[in-house]
Amino acid sequence: MLTPEIAVDLISHAVQITALIVCVLVIPSLIGGLLVAIFQAATQINEQMLSFLPRLLITLAMLVVGGHWILGTLMDLFIQTFRQAGGLVG
Template identity: 80%
Template sequence: MLTPEIAAGLVSNAIQITALIVCVLVVPSLLGGLVVSVFQAATQINEQMLSFLPRLLITLGMLIWGGNWILRTLSDLFIETFKQAGTLVG
């Protein structure tokens, strides 16, 4: 039977996995943006493309590099959730 504790555990697990996946994609982009910002401040170049393009390329690189892990992690989460759904409902 689905109790509030079990439901909270399922939601908590889903939020943790989502936060981990977002961190894998966003943190490298933030670090790249920080490096570009320091470079822009040191050289006083205020070109918008200089701040946007490296972050875009870093995010795309992380999707390529970690995409397999992200898909595997999400599929494991959904498979485990649907396996538990049959026993929890009813």
């Protein structure tokens, strides 16, 4: 039976996994953006492409490097959720 405690636990676990995956993609991009911003401030170069392109490339690189882990984590989350769904309905 689906109780409020079980529902909160399921949603909490899904939000934690989502936050972890977002952090894996966003934090390296933020660090790269900070380094580019420091470089731009030091050299006084205000080119918009210089601030956008490295962040895009870092995010794509993180997708390539961490894509297998991200897919595995999401698959585990969905498999666990669907296995529990059968027991929670009836």
